Amino acid sequence: MNRILLIAKRDYLQTxxxxxxxxxxxxxxxxxxxxxxxxxxxVRGNAKDQHIAIIDHTGVAAxxxxxxxxxxxxxxxxxxxxxxxxxxxxxxxRFIFEQVQPEADExxxxxxxxxxxxxxxxxxxxxxxxxxxxxxxxxxxxxxxDLVRFYSNSSALNxxxxxxxxxxxxxxxxxxxxxxxxxxxxxxxxxxxxxVVSVGLLTQDPATGKILGxxxxxxxxxxxxxIFLAVLLMxxxxxxxxxxxxxxxxDKMQRVFEMLLCSAxxxxxxxxxxxxxxxxxxxxxIFYILAGLAVLAGMAVFGLAPLDLLPWFFVYLIADVVMLSxxxxxxxxxxxxPQDAQSLAFLLVLPIMIxxxxxxxxxxxxxGALSTAMSFIPPFTxxxxxxxxxxxxxxxxxxxxxxxxxxxxxxxxxxxxxxxIFRIGILSQxxxxxxxxxxxxxxxx
Amino acid sequence: xxxxxxxxxxxxxxxxxxxxxLSLTVPDGAVYGFIGPNGSGKSTTMRMIANIFYPxxxxxxxxxxxxxxxxxxxxxxxxxxxxxxxxxxxxxxxEFYGELRGGRNVTAQVNSWLDRVGLANRADDKxxxxxxxxxxxxxxxxxxxPEPKLLILDEPFTGLDPVSAxxxxxxxxxxxxxxxxxxxxxxxxxxxxxxxxxxxxxxxGKKMLDGSLASIQASYGSDTIRVEVEGRAALGELPGIERIxxxxxxxxxxxxxxxxxxxxxxxxxxxxxxxxxxxVKPSLHDIFVRIAGPQPEExxxx
Numbered sequence: 001m002n003r004i005l006l007i008a009k010r011d012y013l014q015t016x017x018x019x020x021x022x023x024x025x026x027x028x029x030x031x032x033x034x035x036x037x038x039x040x041x042x043v044r045g046n047a048k049d050q051h052i053a054i055i056d057h058t059g060v061a062a063x064x065x066x067x068x069x070x071x072x073x074x075x076x077x078x079x080x081x082x083x084x085x086x087x088x089x090x091x092x093x094r095f096i097f098e099q100v101q102p103e104a105d106e107x108x109x110x111x112x113x114x115x116x117x118x119x120x121x122x123x124x125x126x127x128x129x130x131x132x133x134x135x136x137x138x139x140x141x142x143x144x145x146d147l148v149r150f151y152s153n154s155s156a157l158n159x160x161x162x163x164x165x166x167x168x169x170x171x172x173x174x175x176x177x178x179x180x181x182x183x184x185x186x187x188x189x190x191x192x193x194x195x196v197v198s199v200g201l202l203t204q205d206p207a208t209g210k211i212l213g214x215x216x217x218x219x220x221x222x223x224x225x226x227i228f229l230a231v232l233l234m235x236x237x238x239x240x241x242x243x244x245x246x247x248x249x250x251d252k253m254q255r256v257f258e259m260l261l262c263s264a265x266x267x268x269x270x271x272x273x274x275x276x277x278x279x280x281x282x283x284x285x286i287f288y289i290l291a292g293l294a295v296l297a298g299m300a301v302f303g304l305a306p307l308d309l310l311p312w313f314f315v316y317l318i319a320d321v322v323m324l325s326x327x328x329x330x331x332x333x334x335x336x337x338p339q340d341a342q343s344l345a346f347l348l349v350l351p352i353m354i355x356x357x358x359x360x361x362x363x364x365x366x367x368g369a370l371s372t373a374m375s376f377i378p379p380f381t382x383x384x385x386x387x388x389x390x391x392x393x394x395x396x397x398x399x400x401x402x403x404x405x406x407x408x409x410x411x412x413x414x415x416x417x418x419x420x421i422f423r424i425g426i427l428s429q430x431x432x433x434x435x436x437x438x439x440x441x442x443x444x445x
Numbered sequence: 446x447x448x449x450x451x452x453x454x455x456x457x458x459x460x461x462x463x464x465x466x467l468s469l470t471v472p473d474g475a476v477y478g479f480i481g482p483n484g485s486g487k488s489t490t491m492r493m494i495a496n497i498f499y500p501x502x503x504x505x506x507x508x509x510x511x512x513x514x515x516x517x518x519x520x521x522x523x524x525x526x527x528x529x530x531x532x533x534x535x536x537x538x539x540e541f542y543g544e545l546r547g548g549r550n551v552t553a554q555v556n557s558w559l560d561r562v563g564l565a566n567r568a569d570d571k572x573x574x575x576x577x578x579x580x581x582x583x584x585x586x587x588x589x590x591p592e593p594k595l596l597i598l599d600e601p602f603t604g605l606d607p608v609s610a611x612x613x614x615x616x617x618x619x620x621x622x623x624x625x626x627x628x629x630x631x632x633x634x635x636x637x638x639x640x641x642x643x644x645x646x647x648x649x650g651k652k653m654l655d656g657s658l659a660s661i662q663a664s665y666g667s668d669t670i671r672v673e674v675e676g677r678a679a680l681g682e683l684p685g686i687e688r689i690x691x692x693x694x695x696x697x698x699x700x701x702x703x704x705x706x707x708x709x710x711x712x713x714x715x716x717x718x719x720x721x722x723x724x725v726k727p728s729l730h731d732i733f734v735r736i737a738g739p740q741p742e743e744x745x746x747x
Binding site for chain 1: 495496497516520521522523524526527528529530531533542544546548584587588597
């Protein structure tokens with residue numbers, strides 16, 4: 001055990017005192033922060049005036065649609081936390097409409113307006129068809145038709161297009177209500193949105209019988225906290241384990257291992273490296289978590305911190321790092337050069353990338369069959385189970401424990417297999433073995 | 446007590462038998478030279494003694510204890526293809542290797558050895574900044590801290606300049622005087638003859654020679670004539686000579702069994718002027734070549 005600790009200490013200090021580690025430790029959060037800042041600035045940049053031409057084939061809808069869009073702009077400018085105009089922070093574009101009468105040659109008119117968009121005079125042309133006030137049943141596929149068209153130079157998903165579609169629909173509903181004899185002045189009252197909130201499930205305290213829970217869930221907490229935890233887990237696990245792949249191949253190329261093997265067994269060498277990875281990952285994660293908590297405290301939203309999940313975070317971190325770093329050390333030992341190691345990197349990244357690719361379906365249905373099943377597959381358990389636990393509502397109490405037991409058993413198997421590969425790999429020469437040969441090393445030992 | 450006792454050990458790698466039913470005893474306190482051509486099984490045998498490889502069959506005992514997968518602070522091993530962490534500083538590296546093997550603080554020994562080999566002023570430099578000779582000295586020190594009872598050196602002098610080689614040779618002799626058993630492999634027959642008490646030769650996995658230089662030479666008898674003549678053409682087709690080993694200024698003639706050196710001297714004197722003529726035992730180099738070189742049918746008499 002002393003030898004394992006001695007090897008771990010050397011590798012750990014070598015890593016955390018390196019410039020690359022220290023720069024990376026600070027640079028990663030800075031880059032993530034910078035990306036949020038750039039996104040925020042980009043959104044604000046899009047909040048400038050938008051000149052829009054509107055062709056109304058109904059003859060009655062345009063003015064109401066314009067009125068609805070202007071109200072939407074005003075609401076956005078006086079929303080919670082947004083100072084009233086003038087001088088307020090504009091969070092969405094202001095629409096400046098230019099009503100254009102439909103011409104007989106519809107295509108020629110649209111071409112002319114398209115040219116104005118290309119010149120930058122307009123950002124959008126809204127073409128409202130005559131049938132828009134009597135839309136067909138949405139279930140009637142045969143009658144389906146594009147009743148309102150947005151012509152623009154950018155994607156249909158641009159922010160101005162999305163907010164404007166809401167204004168167009170709102171305006172058209174008001175026209176229909178008016179045609180049904182309802183006073184247009186009362187339309188906003190009829191169409192007013194009401195706040196809808198998400199609430200967590202209720203539980204009963206078995207000791208006191210008191211009913212608990214039923215508290216509002218925060219939208220930020222619902223998505224941002226699980227994503228943050230999963231991304232943090234991914235970053236620190238990869239940062240702790242992946243460097244072994246090239247470093248072990250490099251040490252093997254430099255013939256470092258044979259001298260060490262007289263003093264320590266191959267298993268001790270490997271476990272020393274695994275332990276060093278664990279130390280590196282724990283150091284990074286503690287740094288990031290403390291920094292995150294400080295930021296939340298500074299923003300007076302410390303309540304968003306998922307403190308109850310932190311023990312699970314560290315348990316999963318340990319399991320994941322042990323699994324992946326043992327695997328990384330084994331793969332590195334099988335390679336003759338760091339270049340060989342690069343070709344095997346996908347085998348290391350796979351257990352991390354698959355859960356990340358599943359992020360969206362898991363966030364949409366954390367307790368769906370797919371999410372639940374994947375969270376019990378040991379290489380994926382740390383990340384997916386943590387994601388599910390972090391979502392509002394959580395998971396049944398037994399699931400993390402079952403997942404953890406499976407992960408521990410799997411991690412033990414990975415260490416066993418990795419040790420057998422490592423023992424042969426560090427003294428082998430020649431080209432990197434294929435996967436089938438690695439499997440043979442595991443079986444034969 | 447013997448330091449190393451190898452009994453009927455066989456080691457194979459796939460279809461290749463690297464060591465074939467080998468038995469060998471290395472006495473305590475001896476300097477034992479392992480010789481043999483490349484790929485003959487020297488390094489594999491050393492690795493098995495150092496517990497890096499395990500024999501397929503047979504047993505190896507070191508100081509009376511069977512090697513069982515555990516590491517011992519009593520054994521120092523310098524492999525043929527050796528490297529150390531190049532990014533580490535010299536002193537930190539040596540302390541790491543020493544503590545790893547010995548399990549205790551070795552700072553005093555590190556300082557002493559650095560002084561001895563003239564590297565004290567480079568103790569805080571990174572290994573990658575050292576010259577090749579200095580780096581090899583550092584590797585040697587890493588092998589002998591803490592001082593082992595058995596030191597295994599696989600070609601320790603390869604690539605060293607004469608000054609560095611002398612420094613290592615002197616350290617080896619001092620350690621031997623202090624009772625350390627030393628096993629070293631070499632391709633330099635001069636080193637084996639001058640430094641080793643006993644010599645073991647392995648060829649194609651099998652033991653070919655084992656004993657002191659004198660006993661090995663005695664087993665071959667005085668079948669060699671060392672001669673200096675004017676004009677090498679005179680050496681052609683001499684009676685009773687089966688092989689000529691041209692060493693440049695001197696030629697070694699190997700006699701067939703029953704050949705009379707006097708007849709060779711007469712024949713040679715009638716052909717050329719002789720500067721020197723002596724009947725000697727074969728050198729270790731010659732014995733090595735007889736065992737591992739091309740067979741007579743492969744290399745006819747010149």
